[in-house]
Amino acid sequence: MIRAAAIDIGTNTTLALLAEGDGETLRTIKDSLTPNHLGEALREDGTLPADAIALNVDLLNELVREFRSKGAADIVACSTAVMRTARNRDEFQRAVKDIVGIDLKILSGSQEATLTYTGAVSALELLPHERVNVIDLGGGSTEVISGQGNVPGQSVSLEVGAVNMTKRFFTIGETAQPDEIARLRHEVRMIQGNLFSPEYHSNVPWILVGGTPVTLAMLKLGLTRYQPEKISGVELTLEDIDSMIGRFAGRHPDELQALPAMPPGRGKFILAGTLLLRELFDVLQISAGKVSERGLRHGLWLAHFGRQEV
DSSP states (O other): OEEEEEEOOOEEEEEEEEESSSSSEEEEEEEEEEEEEHHHHHTSSSSOHHHHHHHHHHHHHHHHOOOOOOSEOOOOOOOOOOHHHHHHHHHHHHIIIIIIOSOEOOOOHHHHHHHHHHHHHEEEEEETEEEEEEEESSSSSSSEEEEEEEEEEEEEEEOOOOOHHHHHHTTTTTTOOOOHHHHHHHHHHHHHHSSGGGGGGGOOOEEEEHHHHHHHHHHHHHSSSOHHHHHHTTTEEEHHHHHHHHTTSSSSSHHHTTTTTOOOOOOHHHHHHHHHHHHHHHHTTTTEEEEEEEEEEHHHHHHHHSEEEE
């Protein structure tokens, strides 16, 4: 039995997992989600400002100190789309090494997809040849993965996410206009292209991972705070997503942020994320998917501290 931690520094949120396990499974001790605003801070020249780096290195340092005080024998940390994009990612990595004392791994889109699939299905009891599909809708990228049992297969990483699509098509802090929404949806359709053949995925269940699906599940349930045990397995249908879009469109981000279930800092990005999810449902001919609170951090934990081959 090992107690260890895995930390995922995303484009909008830092997700930190402290868990213990026997190498095959893991039991969550603490699972936290903290806004990091990295994607929002990323400048047009592709660099992260010094204050954003400092704030996030401090956040990581606090998490590492807390987990060590709670008995973590080892800690692994990674980052994804925002660091793949940032031109000064080396500066961030050096600061993490110098101040926090750990190596920050920057994952490729393919690595992110593999670990996300492993984490997303880790709580399921799957037969070896049972097919499952996963969508991970993040702030800076979206991964679509198909697999069998615990083994990921074909995957695609798209450079579209709730944060970068908001920055590209909307004015942050202002109400999205109908023509802006139309342009975003058109662009997403163009980017997706022939993502996967929908026929290949017919009758295969979909698991939905990431801040947008989790937030939509919280809103559907009427939760006022993040409760992973209640979110896990919530079904989001095409009708649910269309209803949410109708609820969000035409409202100021401050109004959306004031919704009881809205996590801190997500109100300004939830419309773009929901529109992106809707277009994915359309192109992949998905009628419904089930939300998982598990994801990359769980896959990262199993890859480093478990006996699963990832």
